[in-house]
Amino acid sequence: MKLSTRARYGTRVLLELALHWGKGPVLLKAIAQRQQIPLPYLQQLIGPLVKAGIIKTTRGARGGISLLKLPKEVRLSEVVQILEGSTTPVACVDNPELYPRSDTCVTHDIWAEVKKAMDKVLKSTTFEDLVERQKQKWNLKQLKDH
Amino acid sequence: MKLSTRARYGTRVLLELALHWGKGPVLLKAIAQRQQIPLPYLQQLIGPLVKAGIIKTTRGARGGISLLKLPKEVRLSEVVQILEGSTTPVACVDNPELYPRSDTCVTHDIWAEVKKAMDKVLKSTTFEDLVERQKQKWNLKQLKDH
DNA sequence: TGTTTGTTGACCATTTTAGTCAACAATAAG
DNA sequence: CTTATTGTTGACTAAAATGGTCAACAAACA
Numbered sequence: 001m002k003l004s005t006r007a008r009y010g011t012r013v014l015l016e017l018a019l020h021w022g023k024g025p026v027l028l029k030a031i032a033q034r035q036q037i038p039l040p041y042l043q044q045l046i047g048p049l050v051k052a053g054i055i056k057t058t059r060g061a062r063g064g065i066s067l068l069k070l071p072k073e074v075r076l077s078e079v080v081q082i083l084e085g086s087t088t089p090v091a092c093v094d095n096p097e098l099y100p101r102s103d104t105c106v107t108h109d110i111w112a113e114v115k116k117a118m119d120k121v122l123k124s125t126t127f128e129d130l131v132e133r134q135k136q137k138w139n140l141k142q143l144k145d146h
Numbered sequence: 147m148k149l150s151t152r153a154r155y156g157t158r159v160l161l162e163l164a165l166h167w168g169k170g171p172v173l174l175k176a177i178a179q180r181q182q183i184p185l186p187y188l189q190q191l192i193g194p195l196v197k198a199g200i201i202k203t204t205r206g207a208r209g210g211i212s213l214l215k216l217p218k219e220v221r222l223s224e225v226v227q228i229l230e231g232s233t234t235p236v237a238c239v240d241n242p243e244l245y246p247r248s249d250t251c252v253t254h255d256i257w258a259e260v261k262k263a264m265d266k267v268l269k270s271t272t273f274e275d276l277v278e279r280q281k282q283k284w285n286l287k288q289l290k291d292h
Numbered sequence: 293t294g295t296t297t298g299t300t301g302a303c304c305a306t307t308t309t310a311g312t313c314a315a316c317a318a319t320a321a322g
Numbered sequence: 323c324t325t326a327t328t329g330t331t332g333a334c335t336a337a338a339a340t341g342g343t344c345a346a347c348a349a350a351c352a
Contacts, residue, residue, distance in 0.1 A: 008253065015252070089149035103287070113267050114267050117267045118263055121259050130253070
């Protein structure tokens with residue numbers, strides 16, 4: 001049940017953009033460095049995000065990428081869907097019609113429940129939530145470090 | 147976020163055993179046929195289940211495999227764990243100490259929540275539940291088919 | 293004793309994943 | 323308008339995971 005690096009990296013990138021909201025584009029190379037993502041790999045992740053209308057890119061000097069939507073309008077579920085595809089643990093949950101077995105098989109039902117539980121978390125989390133939680137976490141850490 | 151065939155097949159096998167509870171061993175070859183699982187593949191799935199004490203095997207004529215525990219004592223989470231390993235979407239959730247980033251990174255927290263949501267479903271489901279639901283589903287289908 | 297079963301470990305092909313690269317296209321600054 | 327800076331695309335590759343096979347073996351029953 002592993003999540004691919006695509007979805008993980010993508011989430012970190014968008015979180016960084018959300019934290020930088022309103023301050024202009026962020027250089028891809030800088031993101032790659034901070035997030036420890038190989039630049040050429042990062043480059044191919046942003047394509048789908050641009051097509052989905054979540055981010056926009058600015059070329060040329062002082063360019064980079066920036067969030068197109070408000071952080072609260074971007075759900076984690078979208079990002080996972082875009083970069084990784086469906087969260088279904090089993091193909092028959094997305095396309096029961098292709099699997100005659102699903103008609104009579106309860107394992108199908110239980111996997112559907114698992115998916116539902118995951119999706120509930122992903123859909124209910126926006127990048128505004130993540131920004132908020134990130135700031136809180138930093139504050140907490142600062143307190144501890146003193 | 148795909149579940150491997152190992153966990154899916156294993157679940158189907160155990161469900162079949164649970165439905166057959168108390169009626170002696172079930173022939174591996176027969177399970178393979180009914181569940182459409184290649185016999186040699188099925189064979190290597192049962193090893194770990196035996197070691198975990200969930201099933202026992204009977205060799206020789208009229209042998210097969212049978213459930214060692216009561217269906218209600220076997221949780222879906224165990225089976226997935228045994229055949230597929232941890233359900234963690236991201237390694238840093240299981241071993242945060244190996245990932246310095248997890249200390250300050252909220253994406254770590256959110257993946258942990260996703261895992262928790264999945265585990266909740268898997269842990270709360272026993273094979274007794276599955277048997278019950280399976281019977282209900284069959285009844286429903288019979289009604290519809292008339 | 294021999295036939296019926298399960299057991300094990302090694303092996304293999306395919307697919308997926310993660311990553312690289314090179315050639316290109318747009319933009320801004322000077 | 324030229325050049326340096328940035329993003330864009332698609333093809334490519336190495337490594338790992340997945341799904342499956344096989345053969346030799348071991349136990350148990352009839």
